Amino acid sequence: MKPQSQDWTTLADLPSAPSAGSASRSERSAPSADSGAASGAVTPTAGARQILLALPFVAIAVFGCGLLAAQGGAALRGALAGGAVLLALLLPFTLYARREARERFNDAAAVRRQLANILGSLHEGLFLIGRDLRLSTTGSASMREMLRLGTPAARRFEDVLRALLLDEETLAAAVTFLQLLWADQADEQAIEPLNPLSQVEVSFANSRGGSERRFLSFSFRRVSGSRPADDAILGMVSDVTGRVLMARELEQAQADADSQVDLLLELVRADPLALVAFLDDADEAFRKSNAILSASAIGQPQLHRKLMGVLQQMDAITAEAEALSIASFSQRLRGIDAVLTALCARTSLIGNDFLPAVVRLDELMNHAATMRSVHQHIVLLRAASAALAAVDERAASRTAAPAALGVT
Amino acid sequence: MSSEHQLGVFVDSVMHYFENAVQQPAACGIPHLAVRTSPQLADYTGVVRISGQRDGVVVFTAPRSMLCVMLMCMQDTDLSHEHLCELVGKIADTLSGDAQRNFRHQYSISVRSMVYDRNAPLVYPLHARPIVIPIAWRSYQARLVVCLGS
Numbered sequence: 001m002k003p004q005s006q007d008w009t010t011l012a013d014l015p016s017a018p019s020a021g022s023a024s025r026s027e028r029s030a031p032s033a034d035s036g037a038a039s040g041a042v043t044p045t046a047g048a049r050q051i052l053l054a055l056p057f058v059a060i061a062v063f064g065c066g067l068l069a070a071q072g073g074a075a076l077r078g079a080l081a082g083g084a085v086l087l088a089l090l091l092p093f094t095l096y097a098r099r100e101a102r103e104r105f106n107d108a109a110a111v112r113r114q115l116a117n118i119l120g121s122l123h124e125g126l127f128l129i130g131r132d133l134r135l136s137t138t139g140s141a142s143m144r145e146m147l148r149l150g151t152p153a154a155r156r157f158e159d160v161l162r163a164l165l166l167d168e169e170t171l172a173a174a175v176t177f178l179q180l181l182w183a184d185q186a187d188e189q190a191i192e193p194l195n196p197l198s199q200v201e202v203s204f205a206n207s208r209g210g211s212e213r214r215f216l217s218f219s220f221r222r223v224s225g226s227r228p229a230d231d232a233i234l235g236m237v238s239d240v241t242g243r244v245l246m247a248r249e250l251e252q253a254q255a256d257a258d259s260q261v262d263l264l265l266e267l268v269r270a271d272p273l274a275l276v277a278f279l280d281d282a283d284e285a286f287r288k289s290n291a292i293l294s295a296s297a298i299g300q301p302q303l304h305r306k307l308m309g310v311l312q313q314m315d316a317i318t319a320e321a322e323a324l325s326i327a328s329f330s331q332r333l334r335g336i337d338a339v340l341t342a343l344c345a346r347t348s349l350i351g352n353d354f355l356p357a358v359v360r361l362d363e364l365m366n367h368a369a370t371m372r373s374v375h376q377h378i379v380l381l382r383a384a385s386a387a388l389a390a391v392d393e394r395a396a397s398r399t400a401a402p403a404a405l406g407v408t
Numbered sequence: 409m410s411s412e413h414q415l416g417v418f419v420d421s422v423m424h425y426f427e428n429a430v431q432q433p434a435a436c437g438i439p440h441l442a443v444r445t446s447p448q449l450a451d452y453t454g455v456v457r458i459s460g461q462r463d464g465v466v467v468f469t470a471p472r473s474m475l476c477v478m479l480m481c482m483q484d485t486d487l488s489h490e491h492l493c494e495l496v497g498k499i500a501d502t503l504s505g506d507a508q509r510n511f512r513h514q515y516s517i518s519v520r521s522m523v524y525d526r527n528a529p530l531v532y533p534l535h536a537r538p539i540v541i542p543i544a545w546r547s548y549q550a551r552l553v554v555c556l557g558s
Contacts, residue, residue, distance in 0.1 A: 212416070242510070245413055287443060294440035294540075306438065351436035351541070352419060358439045359411045362537055365441070369535075 125237040129220075133157050133178055136232065146216065146237055148204050157235075164202040164216075181222055181233055188222055195220065199240060215244040263328045267375050270324060275375060278320050282329070282368050285313040289361060293354065303349045310357065311340045332367055336360040414511070415439075415539060415554055418466055421506035422543055422552055425499055430481050430545075437542030437549075446530065447540045447553045451475075452492055453523040454500025455530065458507065460515035463533050464556035466507070468499050474548035493522055533557025 119126065125143030128136035137153040144152060147160060158175050165171050173196035180186055180194070197218035204212045217240045220233050267275065292309040314337055321329040339356045343349060419436055426434040453469040475492045484491070500520035507517045523530070532538055538555035 212420070241413070242514075246514075290441050290443055293438050297438060303438070351438050352416070354438050355415050355419070355541075356412050358441060358539055359415065362411070362441055362539065365443075365537065 123238070125235075127152065127235045127237070128223075129157050129178065129233040129235055131182055131231070133175070135160070143237060146239055161197075164204070166201060166203055170196050170200060178220065178233065181220055199244065214239060215241045259328055263371070264374065266326055266328065267371065267378055270326070272375070272379065274324060275326075275371075278324055278326070279368055279372050279375070281320060282317050282364075285317045286361060286365050286368070289313045293358065293361075300347070300349060304344065307340055307344050307349075310361075311337070311344065314340065326371075329364075329367065329371070332360070332364050336364065411556065414556065415541070417506055417510045418503060418552060418554055419541055421503050422468065422499065424506075425502045426543075426545060429498070430478050432481060432545065434543050434545040434550075437544055439539055439541045442538040442540050442553070446532065447538050447551065449523065449526050449528060449530070450550065451524070451526065452496040453528070453530075454496040454503070455521045455523060456500050456504045456507065457518040457521075458511075458515045458556065459518070460511075462515070462556045464536065464554070465530065465532060466503055466555075467530065467553040468496065468503060468550065469553065470496060470499075470543075470550035471548060474545065474550060477546065477548065489524075493524070497522055 119138070119140040122140040122142055125140055125146045127139040127143045130136055133156060135152045135155050135157055139152055144150070147164065149155070149160065152160070157178065158171065161171050161174055165174075177191070177194055177196060180191055181188065195218065197216075199215060199217050202214055202216050204214065217238050219236045221236075222231070223234045224231050289310045292306050292313075295306070297303050297306055314333055318330060318333040318337065321333060336357060339360060343353055343357065346353070423434060423436065426432060447467075447469075449467075450469040451472040452475055453467055456466045458464045458466065472492060475495050476487050479485075479487055479491065479495060497520060500522075504517050504520050507515065511517075532555045534557065536555050536557040538553045541552040541554070543550040543552055
């Protein structure tokens with residue numbers, strides 16, 4: 001049995017389908033100097049083979065003896081006796097050789113099963129790239145799932161990337177990077193930071209005509225085999241969409257926290273009556289937009305009409321927000337405006353395409369509600385401070401009046 | 409994780425179920441918000457509750473007629489109440505499974521529950537507006553409702 005701690009490349013080099021032939025092939029192969037463990041494993045079988053090779057000669061000798069005995073008179077009995085001795089001699093060696101072959105076959109199958117289990121249970125996508133930049137047959141199941149590849153074997157890695165990447169520059173940089181990694185004089189550590197695929201946005205087309213955006217992280221390492229032909233680049237890919245989106249959300253949350261102060265200043269400075277009127281108008285525009293979206297629509301023209309209707313509502317509110325210099329609102333309105341304008345430019349629309357617009361509409365409604373709530377607090381605070389000021393003024397006038405009377 | 413991405417996962421989950429289990433794709437309608445009102449429920453409703461970074465609820469609700477035709481498409485002739493419940497439960501399980509797979513670090517996903525009453529009061533997170541996504545399949549209309557609080 002081969003040691004299980006050997007490197008992945010060597011494991012992968014095992015034939016994929018276990019067969020009796022594979023065991024005999026490994027027996028036939030001459031033990032090389034660079035595979036000490038393997039040659040050690042072959043030795044007992046080689047001994048058995050030598051014994052087996054010697055057996056026919058022994059058998060012939062025994063059979064000859066039988067024949068000689070037969071010339072003495074009992075021809076048939078002698079031949080049978082010789083044959084029986086031959087069989088009796090052959091049987092233990094045949095059984096031994098068969099058991100050896102079966103054990104080797106079972107060991108190889110166990111290694112193959114372990115490899116398949118490892119590759120099947122890995123969360124990361126593992127794959128091998130040859131010198132011709134083609135994918136090898138070995139790869140983890142999650143790699144096929146992550147890259148949405150049915151049969152990755154022998155496919156050019158460049159072609160796989162071309163279908164995923166959003167721009168040609170990254171593709172060209174990735175190919176150059178892999179070629180650089182293959183260069184014998186290249187320092188792997190030095191070129192690692194140049195990896196253009198360390199975090200990359202990819203797009204997968206789905207069966208409904210839309211596309212799904214994901215973020216993948218690729219890393220590459222050159223692995224050396226026992227022979228130069230076994231050299232490969234070990235690629236690893238993981239889906240980092242959650243991490244990237246979380247980081248973006250955190251950035252957004254930080255930006256929102258910063259903008260809370262700005263919002264407060266905006267509300268304090270704004271004319272209260274104009275602000276309330278604007279919030280009422282915004283509320284109505286959002287409701288109208290939502291009503292437009294919820295109304296039934298069949299066919300592309302009606303979907304585009306919906307978009308135009310929502311866009312008109314948003315444009316009216318944007319103009320009002322800019323006139324009142326409410327930057328936090330204008331910024332969000334520009335966001336939904338960009339989404340709607342991009343959708344208008346598309347010739348074919350499906351329901352899924354409206355999801356970003358609805359999410360932004362929800363955010364706008366939340367923001368309007370926050371503004372109204374903060375504004376109400378400001379109004380209450382102003383009223384309270386005015387009342388306090390009036391009480392102070394009255395108290396001051398009460399204390400000032402007797403003093404004035406005393407003077408007169 | 410952005411709301412947009414989360415919604416996309418749930419929509420894809422339902423679409424995937426139709427494509428694979430029923431062998432006939434459904435179409436996602438135009439999503440909208442349920443403002444100041446709870447979304448209407450159909451005859452059978454599967455509910456998945458979510459807690460963690462954001463608390464919320466994901467609901468798949470479908471009329472009886474649609475579920476019957478779905479079962480027939482799946483070569484199933486048992487159209488009993490229990491069997492229809494099981495079908496909606498399976499869809500809710502699919503939603504729950506996909507949510508577990510995609511948001512396991514952010515959320516804990518509850519075991520799905522079932523509602524058979526159109527007027528059953530579903531508890532949505534306070535101050536959150538449910539997003540209603542119509543799911544059209546053949547001539548039938550189901551709804552996916554996603555409501556995640558802040």
